[in-house]
Amino acid sequence: MTTRLEPWKPTRRDPWDRDAAAHLWRRAGFGAPASRVEATLGRTPAEAVDRLVDGPARDPATDELDALWRSLLGLESLDRFRAWLVTRMARCDHQLREKMALFWHGHFATSIAKVREPVWMMRQYRLFLRHGLGPFGRLLEKIARDPAMIRWLDNDTNRKGRPNENFARELFELFTLGPGHYTEHDIREAARAFTGWAVLRDRFHFSPRNHDDGPKTVLGRTGRWGGEDVLGIAIEQEACGRFLAGKLLRFFVHPRPPRELVDAFGAQLRRRGYDLGPALRVLFRSEAFFSAEARRSLVKSPLEFVVGSLRCLGGRPDARSLLPALREMGQELLAPPNVKGWPGQRSWIHTAAWLARINTAASLAGRIDPRVEGAAAVRRYGRDLLGRPVRPEVAETLVRSGAGSRDLVRALLSLPECHLG
Amino acid sequence: ARLYAEDPEKGFLPSTGTGLSFVAARQAFQDLPGAPEVRYPDFAVLLPLRESQKMAPGVQGAFYTIIGIVNAGLGQKGQKSFLPGSEVHRGITLHTARYLPPTEGEMEGRESLPPRFNFSPTVAVVKETLVVGSTSRIVKDLIDGSGGTEAVPAGCRALLQLRGPEIRRILEENREVLVANRMLEAGLKRVAAEREIDGLLALAGTVDGIDLRLDEGANTVGVTLDLGTGGAR
Numbered sequence: 158m159t160t161r162l163e164p165w166k167p168t169r170r171d172p173w174d175r176d177a178a179a180h181l182w183r184r185a186g187f188g189a190p191a192s193r194v195e196a197t198l199g200r201t202p203a204e205a206v207d208r209l210v211d212g213p214a215r216d217p218a219t220d221e222l223d224a225l226w227r228s229l230l231g232l233e234s235l236d237r238f239r240a241w242l243v244t245r246m247a248r249c250d251h252q253l254r255e256k257m258a259l260f261w262h263g264h265f266a267t268s269i270a271k272v273r274e275p276v277w278m279m280r281q282y283r284l285f286l287r288h289g290l291g292p293f294g295r296l297l298e299k300i301a302r303d304p305a306m307i308r309w310l311d312n313d314t315n316r317k318g319r320p321n322e323n324f325a326r327e328l329f330e331l332f333t334l335g336p337g338h339y340t341e342h343d344i345r346e347a348a349r350a351f352t353g354w355a356v357l358r359d360r361f362h363f364s365p366r367n368h369d370d371g372p373k374t375v376l377g378r379t380g381r382w383g384g385e386d387v388l389g390i391a392i393e394q395e396a397c398g399r400f401l402a403g404k405l406l407r408f409f410v411h412p413r414p415p416r417e418l419v420d421a422f423g424a425q426l427r428r429r430g431y432d433l434g435p436a437l438r439v440l441f442r443s444e445a446f447f448s449a450e451a452r453r454s455l456v457k458s459p460l461e462f463v464v465g466s467l468r469c470l471g472g473r474p475d476a477r478s479l480l481p482a483l484r485e486m487g488q489e490l491l492a493p494p495n496v497k498g499w500p501g502q503r504s505w506i507h508t509a510a511w512l513a514r515i516n517t518a519a520s521l522a523g524r525i526d527p528r529v530e531g532a533a534a535v536r537r538y539g540r541d542l543l544g545r546p547v548r549p550e551v552a553e554t555l556v557r558s559g560a561g562s563r564d565l566v567r568a569l570l571s572l573p574e575c576h577l578g
Numbered sequence: 579a580r581l582y583a584e585d586p587e588k589g590f591l592p593s594t595g596t597g598l599s600f601v602a603a604r605q606a607f608q609d610l611p612g613a614p615e616v617r618y619p620d621f622a623v624l625l626p627l628r629e630s631q632k633m634a635p636g637v638q639g640a641f642y643t644i645i646g647i648v649n650a651g652l653g654q655k656g657q658k659s660f661l662p663g664s665e666v667h668r669g670i671t672l673h674t675a676r677y678l679p680p681t682e683g684e685m686e687g688r689e690s691l692p693p694r695f696n697f698s699p700t701v702a703v704v705k706e707t708l709v710v711g712s713t714s715r716i717v718k719d720l721i722d723g724s725g726g727t728e729a730v731p732a733g734c735r736a737l738l739q740l741r742g743p744e745i746r747r748i749l750e751e752n753r754e755v756l757v758a759n760r761m762l763e764a765g766l767k768r769v770a771a772e773r774e775i776d777g778l779l780a781l782a783g784t785v786d787g788i789d790l791r792l793d794e795g796a797n798t799v800g801v802t803l804d805l806g807t808g809g810a811r
Contacts, residue, residue, distance in 0.1 A: 221761075221768050228758045231615020231690040240762040247765075273656035276684065276692075304683070359683025473765030 158450035160417040162425065162439055165202060165447040173202050179544025180452050183578045184409050185209040185441055186252025188465030191541045206441040210290070210434055212251030219249045226283075235275045236480055239490045242282065243476035243483075246464045257289035257433065258282065259460065260408050262490070265300050265332060266498035267309040269491045277305040277359070278491045293401065293431035294392050297332065301388060302354070302361040310496075313355040317369040320348040327496055328391065335403070338396035339376060346373040351384040392431065398423035401431070409437075410446055411454050412502050418445055453577040456502050459486035459510075461578055463517060466570060469541040472524030482520065485513035506576070518570035522563045534562040535569070542569055579603075579619075579744070582737040599624040601720070604748050605696065609715055611679070615690035616755045618697075619748055620716035625708045634703045638673050641701045645675045658694060667718050672702045674714050737792075742785035742806075749779055 167173035178197040182189040186209060189197075197205045222245050229238050246255045262285055269278050281303050288296040300306050307313050307324075315321040325347035329339040353368030354361070373382045376390050391397060402423035406414035422440060429435045440446055457465065463483060467474050483489060487510050493499055529537055535555050539547035547555070551572065555565055569575060581600040602621040607613040627633050642662055649659040660675035676698045680691060700714040704721055711717040749756070753775055760771035786806035793800045 224768075225758050225761065227688060227690070228615055228754055230688040231693070232755065232758075233693055237759070237762055244762060244765065280687075357683075358681035360681070360686070475763060475765040477763040 158411060158415055158418070159444050159448045160415050160421060161444040162418070162421050163444055164442045165444045167202065171447075171449075173198065175540075176452070176545045177202070177447055178205065180447070181205060181209065181441065182252070183461075183465065183544070184446070184455075185437075186256055187246050187461055188468050188544075188578075189252075190469050190471060191537075194544065202447070203442055206438060209253045209441065210438045212254060216250040219245075219251065222249065229279065230276060233275045235269060235278070235491060236477060238275070238279050238282075239480055240476035242490055243460070243464060243479060244474050245286075246460065247467045247474035247476070253437070254286060254290060257437075258285035260405070261285040261289050261296065263408075263493060263498035263501075264404060265306065266493040266496055267305050267491075268493055268495075272305045272308050274305065274308075274359075277303075277308070281305040282491070290434040290437070291432065293426075293433060294388070297388050297392070298385060300332075301328075301351075301384060304356040304359060304361060307354060307356050307361070312351055315348060315352050315354065316367040317349075317352045320345065320352055320369070322348040324348070324351055325387075328387075331496060333391040333400065334394055334396045335400040338394065338400075342374075343376055346375045346382075347387045349373050350375065350382045350387045354384055395423070395427070398427040398431075402426055405437075405440070407501075409440065410451050414445075453574065455578045456505050457576050457578040458499065458501060458505060459483050459488040459514070460490075462486075462514060462576060463521070465578070466518075466521045466542065466575075467524075470521060470525050470538065470566070479517070479520075482513060482517040486510050486517070487513075514576065515571055518567045521570060522566035525563060525566050527562045530562050531565075532556045534565050538562075538566050539569055542566075542575055543572075547572075579741065580737065580739040597626060601716070603716060603719070604744050604751075605713065605715070607695075610691065610695055612689070612691050614693050614695050615688075616693055616696070617748065617751045618712075620711065620713050620719075622709055622711035622716045622720060624720070625710075627703065627706055627708050630703050630706045630708075633708070637701055637703055637708060641673045641675075641699075645699070660699070665714070667702075668721055670702050670704055670721055672700050672714055672717055674698060674700045676714075738788070738790040740785075740788040742782060742787050745785075746779060746782040749782055753779070 167177070175191075175194055175198065178194045179189070181202075182194060182197070185206070197208075200208065222241065225241060229241055246252075246259070249255055262282060265281075265285075267278070267281060269275065272278055281300075284296065284299050284303065288299060301324075310324040310327055311321050312324040315324065322344050325344045328347065329344065330336055349369040349371070350373055353364040353366070355364055355367070356362060357364075368383070370381055370383070372379060375382060375387055376394060378390050380386065382390070399419055400423075402425075403414065403419045406419060406422060410418075422436075425439050426436050445451065460483065463479055463486075464474075480489075487505060488499060525534075525538065532552070535547055535552050539552065546552070547569070555568055558565075558568075560568065579602040582597060583599075584597040600621065600623055602619045605613075605617060605620045607617070645660050645662050652659045658677055661678055663674050663676065665672050665674060677694055680695075684692065696712070698713045698715075700711045700717045702709050702711075702717050702721070709717050709720055711720070756775045756778075757768065757771045760766050760774055761768060764771070766774070784807050787804075788806075789802070789804035791800075791802040791804075793802070
């Protein structure tokens with residue numbers, strides 16, 4: 158696989174075509190119907206990337222869904238909030254914002270099962286929507302103070318003289334550096350820096366009385382560090398750039414990105430102060446992103462499969478009715494399986510989950526216009542769902558079956574290539 | 579709304595009389611600093627007692643025990659719990675359970691109270707009747723004699739009364755919630771969801787009231803449906 162981050166230059170052998178545009182939509186968003194993909198071809202790849210990274214100047218769908226926020230807070234209903242998130246993914250035009258929020262939700266994995274406060278979980282996810290494309294340092298500071306995160310990693314019991322190391326450990330292992338780039342001593346010292354960070358009356362509260370303000374040595378730096386200082390020290394490490402780069406590349410580009418690409422993208426992240434928007438702009442414009450090895454190399458998560466299919470097939474996103482299916486497929490929003498989030502890739506495909514995908518395919522297929530039949534249905538929906546024509550032998554088999562259009566779409570949704578993003 | 583049912587043979591419990599009433603009314607939330615986003619109606623169950631004086635202490639004990647058990651369950655789930663208490667209204671003791679006011683952190687970014695403030699369970703023994711209410715306000719209103727406790731005609735074994743204007747007001751107060759629900763459940767855009775809900779409100783507005791009665795005589799059973807629409811019955 159190419160490790161080059163230089164801007165991709167389309168050629169006759171490697172053109173800017175429907176397949177490339179559909180690939181961009183699937184990765185930087187949740188996919189798009191053929192009409193949107195066609196419209197994207199009217200721009201250069203760089204312009205198309207800019208549009209996805211920056212989002213539209215105005216998006217009525219976002220405005221309409223944002224207006225529901227107060228009602229959602231008032232209702233305190235997790236399933237309605239989940240439905241709101243899925244509806245955003247399906248309808249909002251700033252697709253990358255929604256996709257990055259989902260990425261951060263898996264990165265800073267926090268579950269309602271322990272937090273038990275629906276409003277706290279909703280506010281945490283909203284941080285990802287608001288700050289997901291901005292500087293990582295700012296998001297990290299907000300998450301460290303987030304009540305849901307504090308409860309999730311027990312930092313509300315982290316006190317002077319009785320430190321609780323959970324948050325400090327996951328900060329280094331899962332949020333910033335990755336295994337092997339810190340010691341147990343670093344964890345103990347960092348935990349002391351976060352003493353007194355708690356929740357009081359549903360808000361972040363710093364208790365000087367419970368805070369250990371003595372000198373600490375963290376990652377080779379000594380001082381009377383507080384929590385904010387430790388966050389800054391962690392981000393300064395070269396390992397942070399590589400760690401984040403690796404996670405972003407595995408989410409957006411390839412399940413096993415080459416070491417050179419990880420290093421190169423990590424350097425880009427550090428050079429840009431971990432500002433995600435500009436860094437992702439470089440990534441999505443790059444040769445590595447548009448390489449043949451990158452295309453269709455990622456297994457779609459349940460959300461990517463369901464939302465992507467909804468976007469491609471059209472019809473109303475009746476999100477709340479899709480929540481049980483997402484749960485069965487293994488991706489329940491606000492309830493990741495553990496602190497590491499969802500492992501993704503092959504872990505999405507096991508017997509029970511695959512059965513759930515096939516059953517959901519039937520439900521999704523029910524949304525299409527049944528008047529488009531036979532070969533026309535295979536052509537149209539195949540192109541919408543796969544981003545390119547269905548393989549001739551598969552198309553012939555489907556057409557010869559004489560199945561109705563909804564059964565044809567269900568069959569298309571059951572093709573393995575429909576589950577590769 | 580009111581639902582009345584009678585078991586003329588035995589009564590519903592050994593210590594109770596033969597008629598049971600269920601009353602519901604729109605909540606005005608005048609006792610609270612605001613209102614929840616979703617506004618449930620108040621409701622109460624009225625049960626005649628055979629020996630109300632003897633039963634009163636037992637009712638008190640049972641109520642606080644149940645609240646204690648509920649609080650234990652809420653605490654296990656990390657949810658806010660009730661504060662038991664009592665007050666006197668027109669010489670009658672009300673046994674209450676209320677939530678403490680929400681914290682500033684909880685109210686950040688929101689104008690409406692959390693949904694739990696729809697409930698402040700209350701019980702009282704009012705003359706020969708046990709009143710169990712979802713809020714202390716409805717129990718006080720029933721003590722004050724407003725609505726739902728009119729005598730039932732002789733021979734009436736079951737009665738259902740629905741008042742259209744009240745139902746419409748409850749729906750109107752919850753319009754935003756209903757619209758949001760349709761947007762999220764059916765994937766409708768706001769305009770379409772509003773059209774649906776406004777249609778429902780218009781339909782509710784055409785019904786003044788519904789009375790459904792079951793009467794039992796010596797050798798007869800009668801069912802009467804009284805439907806009032808647009809001023810006509």
